[in-house]
Amino acid sequence: xxxxxxxxxxxxxxxxxxxxxxxxxxxxxxxxxxxxxxxxxxxxxxxxxxxxxxxxxxxxxxxxxxxxxxxxxxxxxxxxxxxxxxxxxxxxxxxxxxxxxxxxxxxxxxxxxxxxxxxxxxxxxxxxxxxxxxxxxxxxxxxxxxxxxxxxxxxxxxxxxxxxx
Numbered sequence: 001x002x003x004x005x006x007x008x009x010x011x012x013x014x015x016x017x018x019x020x021x022x023x024x025x026x027x028x029x030x031x032x033x034x035x036x037x038x039x040x041x042x043x044x045x046x047x048x049x050x051x052x053x054x055x056x057x058x059x060x061x062x063x064x065x066x067x068x069x070x071x072x073x074x075x076x077x078x079x080x081x082x083x084x085x086x087x088x089x090x091x092x093x094x095x096x097x098x099x100x101x102x103x104x105x106x107x108x109x110x111x112x113x114x115x116x117x118x119x120x121x122x123x124x125x126x127x128x129x130x131x132x133x134x135x136x137x138x139x140x141x142x143x144x145x146x147x148x149x150x151x152x153x154x155x156x157x158x159x160x161x162x163x164x165x
Contacts, residue, residue, distance in 0.1 A: 022068055023094075027053055027061045032070065032094060035087045036143070038159075039152030042082055070094070092147050096140050103130040122157045 023029060030051055034040040040049070046058055053061075062085060065071045070091035076082035105111045106127045116124070133139050143153055 019097075023070075025061075027051075027057055028065055028070075031058075031061055031065060031085075032087060032091055033098065035071065035085065035091075035152070036095065036098065036147050037153040039155060041084045041086065042076070043085075044082075046085075065091075086150075087147060089148075092144050095143050095147070099130050099136065099140055099143065102127055106131045118159070120154070120157050120159055122154055123159075126153065 023032075030049060030053065031046055034046055034049055040046055043058065043062070046053065046062075047055065062071070062073070066073050066085075068090075069088055071085050072088050073083045073085050076084050119127075129139060130136075146153060146155075
């Protein structure tokens with residue numbers, strides 16, 4: 001049953017709009033991707049992402065995602081100058097969306113024609129699995145379990161640096 005408590009600052013009650021407004025923008029998805037798939041947890045690690053997020057944008061998105069309850073922040077136990085960001089259970093519930101986004105991209109002709117030479121073999125296998133698996137629910141639950149353990153999908157996988165022109 002849907003509760004009627006007004007729009008709570010949202011533009012409409014459309015579920016798609018709600019998700020878009022809650023997630024914020026593309027940078028929020030990139031940050032969540034980096035935690036879930038690559039195990040990034042610090043401001044500095046997020047800054048090293050291939051998409052090259054600006055420092056002011058990153059700071060704002062981390063604060064926003066924490067306010068929305070999708071990530072949590074705690075002091076680094078070994079270096080009090082750093083914070084550690086982790087995905088919350090609310091954030092883990094977005095795993096099915098990420099799996100579907102990966103599968104959708106993999107089936108998209110434009111994505112297929114892009115240069116994927118820097119993708120690791122583990123990435124290639126995972127993308128293929130999102131498209132070909134007969135049991136997507138199991139894949140989703142497996143990814144959630146990995147993240148709940150404090151690990152990430154590509155644990156131990158070293159991604160080569162893309163050469164910028």
